[in-house]
Amino acid sequence: MTAPDPVLVELAAAQALPPDEARARMGELWERATDPLHRCAIAHTLADQQPDVADELRWDERALAAVADVDDARVQAAGAGAQVAAFLPSLHTNLADDHRRLGDPARAREHLALARDSIGALGDDAYGDLLRSAVEHVQAALDAGSTDRLPSAPST
Structure with a gap:
């Protein structure tokens, strides 16, 4: 069994915070993330936290850009699907x-x-x-x- 990915666990915990705190916490995760899977997941989740649709679009575009550098083996290793x-x-x-x-x-x-x-x-x-x-x-x-x-x- 694969151990839970610690960054994805932190991301899930951040989602439960009030909106301003969630955005700040996810922003911190984004700043330190170098793994494309993490960057995709953080940006995709952070987009949904944006009160302004133009900001939401920017984060969704970042998520799509990051996913291009993710492969199936990395997704499986993180337990994020197949x-x-x-x-x-x-x-x-x-x-x-x-x-x-x-x-x-x-x-x-x-x-x-x-x-x-x-x-x-x-x-x-x-x-x-x-x-x-x-x-x-x-x-x-x-x-x-x-x-x-x-x-x-x-x-x-």
């Missing part, structure tokens, strides 16, 4: 939603297409269902021309 490919639907769905909320439907559609292209990496389980549902919620909001935060957004 494949890096399973990270992509969430990363692209979040980016699609950021662009939608910022009034950039073309970029939102690009990332929704990438989310759909990568969704096959997800299992037929609660997490996979959650992500498939998130893609549909973002698509519906985009089709409606809404730039409002979705009630199902992680940071609400």
Whole structure:
């Protein structure tokens, strides 16, 4: 059995803090992180803590950039799943939603297409269902021309 990754444990603990404290703690984790898996996880989580959508987009972009340097062996060693490919639907769905909320439907559609292209990496389980549902919620909001935060957004 793999021991829990200490940085991912710290990240999970930071999520339980009040928003300002959570952002500060995650910022500290980001500053000291050199492992691309850690940087991806921290940025992806920190994006959801941002009160401003432009800041959320910047963190989501950092997460996507970091995942490019993560391989399946590293994901498995950290006990964070089996494949890096399973990270992509969430990363692209979040980016699609950021662009939608910022009034950039073309970029939102690009990332929704990438989310759909990568969704096959997800299992037929609660997490996979959650992500498939998130893609549909973002698509519906985009089709409606809404730039409002979705009630199902992680940071609400």
